Amino acid sequence: MTRRRRGLSPEDRDIWARVTRDADPLHPERRAAPPxxxxxxxxxxxxxxxxDPFRIGGAARARGSTHALAPALPDQIRAQPLRMDAKTHKRMRSGKMRPEAKLDLHGMTLDAAQPELVRFVTGAHGAGKRLLLVVTGKGKSKPGTGPIPNRxxxxxxxxxxxxxxxxLAPLVLQVTEASRAHGGSGAYYVYLRR
Known part of the structure; x- marks a missing residue:
């Protein structure tokens, strides 16, 4: 770090002038003019x-859905890259493959549903099953009338x-919305890795 050189303050110059007035210079020829x-x-x-002047509602955004993922999630699932055999995927989506195990999460809270899903998927993978059906339901059809928004x-x-x-990510190969025969948009096919 380099220090910046500062000049003397007026008080420091006054003190220095008093000290140098009585001192004899070692080299009188080098005596320079005052700085x-x-x-x-x-x-x-x-x-x-x-x-800027305050305006009510100036920075407010238009209100959309109460759930940030509401319109985009089905599109996200459809847009996933295909990680499994295309022929098997087509049979699965059309409902021609029969799920080997089913988990119904209707009426569960998030706190109860997640451990149940983890237990179900890990157990099915351990048992050598490949195609699972997870039923979530479609949810409420309209928001509640209370002051707190519900998703x-x-x-x-x-x-x-x-x-x-x-x-669960290392166990799951593909997640796809179920066919109408197995619950449609209220259920998911979960295809597991071997």
């Missing part, structure tokens, strides 16, 4: 920050995310 007065720096004038279809939106997180 020039430093140029005073202009002091910045503080300016108050500019504040529509919470389990329907949360289950695919749980399946993409640890400890």
């Amino acid at each position: 020039p007065e430093p140029i005073p720096r202009p002091t910045p004038t503080p300016q108050a920050p500019r504040i 529509l279809g919470v389990l329907r939106h949360q289950v695919p995310q749980w399946l993409r997180m640890a400890p």
